[in-house]
Amino acid sequence: MEKLIPPFPQDFSYFCQEYAKLVEKKTNTTYDDFSNFLTLFIDEPGTQIWVARIKSGEMGAFIGASVDPESDLDGKILAWYITPVGWEEPERLKIEKDLLDLALSYLTPRVKLIRISLPWISLSCQNLLKSFHFSSYCRVSMRLDIGNTETPAKEPLHRGYRCIPWLKLTNQDSIDLIHALNQCSVDNDLFSSLDEKEGVKTFLEKLTRHTLGQFDPTLSLALVDENHQKNRPIGACLTIWLDPEREKHLKEPALFIVEYGLIPEARKKGLSRILLQELIRLAQIHSPPTNVIELLVTVENAAAFHLYQSLGFRILKKFPVWAKRISK
Numbered sequence: 628m629e630k631l632i633p634p635f636p637q638d639f640s641y642f643c644q645e646y647a648k649l650v651e652k653k654t655n656t657t658y659d660d661f662s663n664f665l666t667l668f669i670d671e672p673g674t675q676i677w678v679a680r681i682k683s684g685e686m687g688a689f690i691g692a693s694v695d696p697e698s699d700l701d702g703k704i705l706a707w708y709i710t711p712v713g714w715e716e717p718e719r720l721k722i723e724k725d726l727l728d729l730a731l732s733y734l735t736p737r738v739k740l741i742r743i744s745l746p747w748i749s750l751s752c753q754n755l756l757k758s759f760h761f762s763s764y765c766r767v768s769m770r771l772d773i774g775n776t777e778t779p780a781k782e783p784l785h786r787g788y789r790c791i792p793w794l795k796l797t798n799q800d801s802i803d804l805i806h807a808l809n810q811c812s813v814d815n816d817l818f819s820s821l822d823e824k825e826g827v828k829t830f831l832e833k834l835t836r837h838t839l840g841q842f843d844p845t846l847s848l849a850l851v852d853e854n855h856q857k858n859r860p861i862g863a864c865l866t867i868w869l870d871p872e873r874e875k876h877l878k879e880p881a882l883f884i885v886e887y888g889l890i891p892e893a894r895k896k897g898l899s900r901i902l903l904q905e906l907i908r909l910a911q912i913h914s915p916p917t918n919v920i921e922l923l924v925t926v927e928n929a930a931a932f933h934l935y936q937s938l939g940f941r942i943l944k945k946f947p948v949w950a951k952r953i954s955k
Contacts, residue, residue, distance in 0.1 A: 628725060631676040631689075635669060639678065642686040643669070646708045653747040655944070668693070668705040677729045679722050681713035688722050692730040694737050700819040700826065702734035704743045707752060723752055727759065735953055740819040743949040753949075761949040764817060765926040769940040770881075773911055774918045787854035788861075788898065790905050793847035796860055802827050804849065804860040808888040813928040817950050839885060840867030846882060846909055850902050852893065861893040864906050869921065876943075881919035882910055888931070899934055907938070 631639060643665045651657060668674060674693040681687035688709035695701035707730075709723055734741050743756070744766070753763075796804070802824050809821040820826045834842050843866050850862030865886040871877035884906075889899055910917050922940070924932050925948075 628729060629678050629680070631678060635676075638686055639676075639689070642678075642689065643706075645710075646689075646706065649708070650746050665706065671705075674705070675730075675733050677726055679709075679726065681710075683713070685713070687713050688726060690726040690730050692733050694734070695820075700739045700822065702738035702741045704730050704734075704741065705745075707743070707745065707748065709749075720751060723749075723755055727752075727755060731759070738819075739822065739953055740817075741951050741953065742817060744946060746946060748947065748949075756949050759951070761951045762816065764813070764948045764950065765945055766817075766923060766948050767926055767932075767945045768921060768923050768943040769935050770943050771907070771920040771935075771938065771940045772918065773907065773920060788850060788852055790848050790850055790902065792844060793849050793863070793865060794844045796849050798831075800860050801831055801849075804863055804890070805831065805886060807890045808863060810891075812888060813925045816952070817925065817948060819952075834865065834867070834885065837867075840869060840883065842867050843882070846906065846913060848902065848906060848909075850889070850893075850898060862889040862898060862902050863887065864902055866906070877919070879918065881921050882917050884920065884922040887922070894930070899931075900938070903934065903938060 647665055668691055669676070671693050674691055676689060676691045678686050679688040689706065690704065690708075691706040692702065692704050695703055704727075707726065709719055709726075711719075714722065731741065741761075743761070748756075756763075793801070806821065806824050806827045809815055809827075815821070821830060833839050846866045848864045849860050850864075852859045852861045863886055864884065866882050867885050869877060869881045869883045871879060871881075874881070887903070889902075907920065910920060920940075921943070922935065924935060926932050926945075
């Protein structure tokens with residue numbers, strides 16, 4: 628095994644291109660998109676890259692691992708590939724395992740969660756991940772074309788509940804709410820950055836500073852419960868604007884739901900649907916108008932996934948995610 632140190636050799640760039648072409652062949656990912664991703668991954672701070680060479684001396688396999696710069700609690704394996712030629716079968720399987728061992732040895736002492744989200748992973752690598760106790764999930768991007776959607780009637784909320792603009796919450800209420808609704812969700816198995824309130828605080832600061840995208844406070848809502856505790860926040864729907872200059876699949880700006888959910892005790896009461904319908908209604912009368920709302924959801928979060936489908940969201944793309952929590 629060989630650990631690469633920048634500046635990377637020319638044959639590694641060529642090898643990455645071959646990997647990108649294979650991914651394009653196996654999936655609907657375009658070569659340009661994935662090759663650009665590889666360039667970003669190589670330049671990302673904290674990335675470690677290991678390669679293995681076949682007998683001729685050419686590169687035949689590599690893996691790249693990084694501690695997430697957005698959250699030092701999450702580690703990522705950003706690329707993992709071994710060519711199907713140049714190896715005997717037992718040797719190829721051993722190389723796959725040795726590369727994974729190196730990546731996990733680097734990440735495990737540093738993070739609380741390791742995540743792998745790649746457009747394509749070979750079957751042998753999938754089996755290897757299972758043997759290392761990784762769990763598999765399916766993430767999907769979804770879109771609602773508002774122009775093709777009837778304006779939802781403004782359903783009356785159950786007595787004692789109301790939607791308010793997000794910025795009417797105090798800073799502490801905002802932190803407590805996002806922290807609470809992320810403690811009992813499938814997504815908590817995939818992202819550890821919101822495990823602690825300090826991570827939530829950082830997330831909200833980035834959101835309001837527009838680091839994650841153009842935050843829109845007029846289309847971000849909180850649901851409050853006035854029944855038991857006056858104005859207790861129990862739900863959130865936070866949005867940003869996606870720029871078509873950066874998101875090449877868009878022809879116009881789109882509203883993206885970056886955070887959505889209810890605290891556990893507020894679920895299964897029909898409140899999620901009403902909160903989302905209120906967002907759709909506001910988006911339809913927003914100036915300037917928006918025609919598209921997009922979001923990401925984990926299919927294993929069945930209640931949320933089926934809610935989005937029932938309101939007209941359609942699937943744009945599916946991609947597998949593998950994740951493993953690290954005991955500390």
